[in-house]
Amino acid sequence: MASQTRPRRRNLWIYAFLMPTFVLYGVYTIYPIVASYWYSFVEWNGFSAEQRFVGVSNYEAVLADPLFWSSVRITLLFMLVVAPLRIFGAFFLAILLNSPRLPFARFFRTVYFLPVVTTTAIIGVVMRFILDPGAGPVAAVVGLFGLPPVDLLGDSATALVTTALVYVWKFFGITMIYWLAALQTIPQDVYDAARVDGAGGARIFRHITLPMLLPFLLIITVLTIEDCFHAFDLMQTMTAGGPFYSTEIIEIYIYRWAFAASIPQLGFASAAAVLFGVLVLVVVALQAWATLTSQRLRSQGTEKGRA
Numbered sequence: 001m002a003s004q005t006r007p008r009r010r011n012l013w014i015y016a017f018l019m020p021t022f023v024l025y026g027v028y029t030i031y032p033i034v035a036s037y038w039y040s041f042v043e044w045n046g047f048s049a050e051q052r053f054v055g056v057s058n059y060e061a062v063l064a065d066p067l068f069w070s071s072v073r074i075t076l077l078f079m080l081v082v083a084p085l086r087i088f089g090a091f092f093l094a095i096l097l098n099s100p101r102l103p104f105a106r107f108f109r110t111v112y113f114l115p116v117v118t119t120t121a122i123i124g125v126v127m128r129f130i131l132d133p134g135a136g137p138v139a140a141v142v143g144l145f146g147l148p149p150v151d152l153l154g155d156s157a158t159a160l161v162t163t164a165l166v167y168v169w170k171f172f173g174i175t176m177i178y179w180l181a182a183l184q185t186i187p188q189d190v191y192d193a194a195r196v197d198g199a200g201g202a203r204i205f206r207h208i209t210l211p212m213l214l215p216f217l218l219i220i221t222v223l224t225i226e227d228c229f230h231a232f233d234l235m236q237t238m239t240a241g242g243p244f245y246s247t248e249i250i251e252i253y254i255y256r257w258a259f260a261a262s263i264p265q266l267g268f269a270s271a272a273a274v275l276f277g278v279l280v281l282v283v284v285a286l287q288a289w290a291t292l293t294s295q296r297l298r299s300q301g302t303e304k305g306r307a
Contacts, residue, residue, distance in 0.1 A: 039270035046258070046266040058271035068272060070245060071253040072279065074160065078249060079228040079283075081164040086175045086224050087217075089168070094179035095209070109180070113173035120170060124237025127166050128153065153239055156246035163238050163247055167231055175224055182216035183209075218291040222284055229280050250276045 040058055042051040062068050093112070097105050115123065133139050133149035142149055152162040186209065194204050232251035235241070241248030241256065248256075254276065258269035 036270040036273050039266050040274050042267045044266045046264045051267075054267065058267045059275070061268060062272045062275060067245060067248070068250075068253060068275075071248050071250045074247065075229065075249045075279075076283075078160060078164055078167075078231065079225060081161065082168055082228045082231075083221070083224050085165075085168045086172060087221055090172055090175035091179050093172075094176050094183060095205075097176070098180060098183045109176075112176055115170045116173040118170075120233040121237050123166070123170055124234045128238050131162065154243055156243050159239055159243060159247050163231075163235055166238065167228075167234055170234065171227065175220065178216070178220045178223065179213075182213055182220070185216075186212050218288060221287060221291060225287055226280065226284055229276075229283075250279070 039051075041053060041055060043054045043058070044051045096102060097109055097112075099105070102108075130136050131138055131152050133151040133154065138152075139149040150158075152158045190208055190212075191204060194208055199207070230251070231249060232255065235247055235249055235252055236255070239247040241252040250272065254269045254272045257265050257272065
């Protein structure tokens with residue numbers, strides 16, 4: 001009897017220590033998600049107790065707003081700029097840093113990873129000062145060559161690209177760590193056997209490294225693309241969606257209607273947030289389908305070649 005009581009007591013202690021996490025996660029994550037679905041069907045300013053049910057009117061208003069579709073286009077464009085640079089740039093950097101012949105490899109890994117652990121909002125504020133056309137260091141360096149100052153964040157033609165490059169630099173290290181972890185899964189014996197057979201570095205990279213890293217490509221791509229949809233803190237501190245809505249991604253669009261408007265529209269913003277969630281799911285699903293299809297076609301082509 002005592003032997004049965006001890007495991008129960010131990011399980012109770014485990015649940016007791018896990019309970020704060022469950023409660024906090026439920027209150028600050030699960031509840032807001034569920035509540036946003038309800039708010040999307042009501043007209044509510046977030047302050048008054050009255051919530052008037054309006055059905056799908058909020059969704060119709062969001063879909064009829066040109067600025068919503070502009071924010072969708074800007075978000076997708078931001079993703080198309082950021083994701084390839086992070087995925088493939090970090091891949092080639094990880095190949096270099098994974099080489100045992102490279103001196104100070106650990107030092108360089110730390111240097112590239114440092115921006116990841118730095119607060120994103122702080123980086124946005126600092127980069128805004130650095131790129132200030134009036135008193136920033138970039139303007140001072142440009143002035144040394146007798147050139148006029150360039151307002152990279154104040155010009156709608158360059159603001160999105162500038163913020164995208166800063167975002168790539170900020171989170172470049174985490175994608176690099178993904179690739180380094182993937183490279184560690186390749187047994188060293190495979191490389192040694194290939195070198196004994198006379199294979200050079202290029203052939204080893206093409207016939208061993210790339211094929212064995214393909215399964216990780218889907219995971220890293222999905223993680224990176226999903227991460228590209230969450231650039232609110234950097235974009236808000238650098239441009240706040242300007243100039244002229246040229247950097248207003250969907251998250252800033254939602255924030256503007258929910259908190260920054262003269263009369264907040266929580267129902268309207270919640271409907272936009274729900275549509276944003278659907279967009280993220282669709283993009284990730286399409287990316288996963290395309291990657292799996294390409295892998296299946298590649299494996300079929302390999303089987304035909306062997307036959």
